[in-house]
Amino acid sequence: MDLTYELPTDLRAIEDFVEKLLVEGRRIGFNPDRLRLNLRVSVTEALSNAMLYGNRQDPRKRVRIQASFTTREIAIRVTDEGRGFDPRHLPDPTTPANLRKTRGRGIFLIRHLMDEVNYNDQGNSVEMRLRNGPGGPVAHAS
Amino acid sequence: MSFDVQKKDDVTVIDVKGQLIVGNRQELKQKVLDELEAGARKFLIDFAGTGYIDSSGLGVLVSLSKKIREQGGELRLANLNEDLRTLFELTKLDSLFHIANNREAALASF
Numbered sequence: 001m002d003l004t005y006e007l008p009t010d011l012r013a014i015e016d017f018v019e020k021l022l023v024e025g026r027r028i029g030f031n032p033d034r035l036r037l038n039l040r041v042s043v044t045e046a047l048s049n050a051m052l053y054g055n056r057q058d059p060r061k062r063v064r065i066q067a068s069f070t071t072r073e074i075a076i077r078v079t080d081e082g083r084g085f086d087p088r089h090l091p092d093p094t095t096p097a098n099l100r101k102t103r104g105r106g107i108f109l110i111r112h113l114m115d116e117v118n119y120n121d122q123g124n125s126v127e128m129r130l131r132n133g134p135g136g137p138v139a140h141a142s
Numbered sequence: 143m144s145f146d147v148q149k150k151d152d153v154t155v156i157d158v159k160g161q162l163i164v165g166n167r168q169e170l171k172q173k174v175l176d177e178l179e180a181g182a183r184k185f186l187i188d189f190a191g192t193g194y195i196d197s198s199g200l201g202v203l204v205s206l207s208k209k210i211r212e213q214g215g216e217l218r219l220a221n222l223n224e225d226l227r228t229l230f231e232l233t234k235l236d237s238l239f240h241i242a243n244n245r246e247a248a249l250a251s252f
Contacts, residue, residue, distance in 0.1 A: 011163075103198075
């Protein structure tokens with residue numbers, strides 16, 4: 001099933017929306033651990049980034065979400081109306097030098113919890129794919 | 143999210159109920175800072191009632207850890223569920239914080 005949604009740039013809208021995705025995932029029989037941890041964390045982080053950094057908390061801007069659900073895989077694309085950024089050279093938040101920093105863990109979590117993560121060239125849209133299976137960190141982060 | 147604050151001897155115990163996320167993390171931060179200002183130096187944050195912490199919630203905990211340490215204080219975390227433990231281990235924040243399985247162990251570790 002393919003679904004398209006639009007959210008206002010309002011952080012308070014994230015929780016209920018993510019729950020909506022989890023309900024759909026449960027409905028098709030996706031592994032509940034993967035939904036509760038991998039999908040919830042990744043989509044929440046992607047939406048927060050889209051609202052905070054992409055749309056710069058501008059309430060006039062919106063976030064578009066495209067979701068595809070099958071029993072084998074869930075694919076979520078999050079697109080903001082910002083100028084984009086370069087996701088290729090982000091610092092590793094787990095190094096000793098970065099561990100005590102208060103920011104920089106969102107995309108790291110997405111990359112370690114989703115099976116595939118791809119940004120468009122502009123950097124204002126991210127597609128995340130999660131295959132059905134046990135919950136927890138994925139073996140290969142992209 | 144809501145939180146309850148109580149004192150156990152000289153330890154300020156904060157029970158966090160609900161998700162610690164970008165929309166509410168400042169409330170927890172301000173509460174701890176207020177307690178620090180009032181002279182509290184030992185803190186236990188109990189997450190038994192918390193199902194989820196996002197990256198900004200983790201960031202607030204890192205910030206509080208630093209501020210408490212700068213004041214000569216100590217911070218313990220307790221009762222992280224399996225998902226939260228996974229997030230701390232994934233981000234290697236389990237090496238930064240003293241994490242106890244339960245409140246009693248956390249209190250005894252001060």
